[in-house]
Amino acid sequence: MAVYGYHRTSTREQHLARGIQEIRQYCKEHEMELKNIFTDQQTGKNFNRPRYTVLVEDVLRSGDILIITELDRLGRNKKDTMEQIRRLQGMGVRLMVLELPTTLMDMSKMDNTMACLMMETINNMMLELYASMAQAEIEKKEKRQREGIEMKKLRGEWDDYGRPAAIGEDAFDAAFSKVIVGEITPTELRKELGLSHTTFYRYRKKYLEKHPEILQSPD
Numbered sequence: 054m055a056v057y058g059y060h061r062t063s064t065r066e067q068h069l070a071r072g073i074q075e076i077r078q079y080c081k082e083h084e085m086e087l088k089n090i091f092t093d094q095q096t097g098k099n100f101n102r103p104r105y106t107v108l109v110e111d112v113l114r115s116g117d118i119l120i121i122t123e124l125d126r127l128g129r130n131k132k133d134t135m136e137q138i139r140r141l142q143g144m145g146v147r148l149m150v151l152e153l154p155t156t157l158m159d160m161s162k163m164d165n166t167m168a169c170l171m172m173e174t175i176n177n178m179m180l181e182l183y184a185s186m187a188q189a190e191i192e193k194k195e196k197r198q199r200e201g202i203e204m205k206k207l208r209g210e211w212d213d214y215g216r217p218a219a220i221g222e223d224a225f226d227a228a229f230s231k232v233i234v235g236e237i238t239p240t241e242l243r244k245e246l247g248l249s250h251t252t253f254y255r256y257r258k259k260y261l262e263k264h265p266e267i268l269q270s271p272d
Contacts, residue, residue, distance in 0.1 A: 054116045054117060054118065055088045055114070055117045055118070056080060056085050056086060056087050056088055056117070056118045056120065057087075057088055057089055057090070057091065057108065057112065057113065057117060057118070057119050057120070058073070058076035058077075058080075058087060058089070058090035058091070058119070058120045058121070059090070059091050059092070059104075059105065059108060059119060059120070059121050059126070059127070060072035060073055060076065060090060060091075060092050060121065060122060060126055061092065061093045061094070061095065061097060061102070061105070061126050061127070062093075062094050063094070063095070063096055063097060064094065069092050069094065072122045072126060073090055073092070075122045075151060076090055076120050076121075076122060076151070077090075079120065079151055080120070085118075087120075089112075091104040091105065091107065091108040091112075092104060093105055096129075097125060097126070097127075097128050097129035097130070097187070097191070098128075098129055098130050098191070099128075099130065099133060100128060100133060100137060109137075109140070109141075109144075113141070113144060113146050114144075114145075114146075115144060115145030115146070116145055116146075117145075117146050117147070118146070118147045118149060119141065119146055119147070119148050119149065120149045120150075120151065121148070121149070121150055121151070122150075122151045122152065123150065123151070123152045124150050124152070124153065124180065124183040124184060124187055125183075125186075125187035125190065125191075127150075128184075128187070129187045129188055129190070129191040130188060131181075131184040131185050131187070131188040134184045134187065134188075135180070135181060135184055138180055138184075147159075150180075150183070152183075153176075153179055153180070153183060155172065155175055155176040155179050156176060156179075156180070158172065158176075160172050160173060160176075220246055220248065220256070222256070222259065225246070225256045225260065226260055226263070228242060228245075228246060229242065229256070229257065229260050239253070239257070
């Protein structure tokens, strides 16, 4: 029997360290020899993850234990997550989820068959419940994102959605001064800066608001 850990974060901006430390601490407190922890920094919507694939297809064997901190670290799509759980069970791998106490109980040591079956049923129900909660959470997040996008569209800010500022305002102001003195046309400057029509004229509007003394648009 070997003990492995798995931890996933959605982006590289999120840190893996907390989950890794939780798994190590649990193993230390329960005198479990942790062989390795596999990590991915990818979406939880599917299981196309390099380290998870290696873990399941090449590393885990019957009788092994796989520890994760929370069920949504395994996956956020309920259907796919439950399929992976059944896959692990079919391989004879015991899944332990630190946030789920029923998964931490070693049912193989229970003498009462009926009690064991009842605990397994409760455990499977809890896993499905938590998988549902993980999916609901990501659906809520996606709904908020869609609503945010719609609000940006209504405010005319869609052009910059999901991207950093195309150019700093100070840099634009310095460049736009060439338009003011007639060195370059607005169209030429827009192409030079690589800005879309909407973004360019939004920056220009801000420039003119800061310089009300300019009474006539340069173009």
